[in-house]
Amino acid sequence: MTTRISKCDRIDVDSFDGETILMNLASRQVLVxxxxxxxxxxxxDSLDDPDDLLDLLVExxxxxxxxxxxxxxxxxxxxxxxxxxxxxxxxxxALPQPG
Incomplete structure (x- = not known):
């Protein structure tokens, strides 16, 4: 079975100086x-498969x-x-490690 990834609700997103700032409104956790x-x-927003995300990153x-x-x-x-x-x-x- 392939792992699927999805964004959680109640996430505030902002950008500043080329960085994306995420705040989880429920926990007040911040990630830059x-x-x-x-x-x-x-x-x-459009991909949920880690393999597709990996392909995008490699490109x-x-x-x-x-x-x-x-x-x-x-x-x-x-x-x-x-x-x-x-x-x-x-x-x-985390992503499953290759067998």
Whole structure:
């Protein structure tokens, strides 16, 4: 089964100086995303599959190899899930590691 990612409700989004600032209005948790992470946050409006997000990241940062992009995406999803900004269909706070 493929993990699906979705944005949580009650998230306030703002931008400042190229960064995306998220605030979980329920917990008052704040997370500041750099430009690449902010683009992935925006992509969650239309994508919910981590593989699709990974492809988008690889395309947008061609200087990084796929495994480095996968590690960065995993860290982002973990931070978003732990802060209550996203949920995953399997309840995990990180992407499953390859078998």
């Amino acid at each position: 995303l750099n430009e690449s992470a902010g683009a992935l946050w925006s992509a969650l 947008s940062i061609p200087t990084l190899d796929r495994s480095a992009c996968e590690k960065s995406l995993d860290e982002l999803i973990r931070a978003l899930a732990e802060g209550g900004f996203v949920t995953t269909s399997d309840g995990q706070t």
